[in-house]
Amino acid sequence: MSYSVPDLRSYVSGTWAVERTMLDRSTGATGTFTGTAVFAPRFAPRSASSKEATDDGALLQSEHGTVRWGNHEGPATREYVWRPTSAAATMDVFFPDGRFFHRVSFSGDSSGLEAEHWCDPDDYRVSYTVLGPDQFRYVWAVRGPAKDLLLTSSLTRRS
DSSP: SOOOOHHHHHHOOEEEEEEHHHHHETTTTEEEEEEEEEEEEEEEEESOOOOOEEEEEEEEEEEEEEETTTEEEEEEEEEEEEEESTTEEEEEEEOTTTTTEEEOOOSSOGGGEEEEEEETTEEEEEEEEEETTTTTEEEEEEEEOOOEEEEEEEEOOOO
């Protein structure tokens, strides 16, 4: 990594253009996703009975765009919750239902830029690359009995 990210929450906060290529390595089929990812504060209820919310430090990642896969073209969305850890350069990523997904670290230690997630029966492995103050990329390699995918996402900050 050639660009240092001491505070991951500050770095990813904001709006990003997303370009994703998708490859099914078993069939050769390809696709794309083009859209926007917004990383914004996620306000959590103060308590189960409270209607008031507080900024718990987490960011909600919301993606919206268009997916093209084979003959299909249509809208696509997804969300994740990024929660701060005790290290400013590291955040834990969760599915919207609260299940842990993986840890992201842009600490400068190359081993911290890779993570994995087991989703029975599939193995998901991700590699992050920080390209500069306004651009990063991540690549998911997904393998399982019915999957052999390579998903490459490039994010560029929108002003």
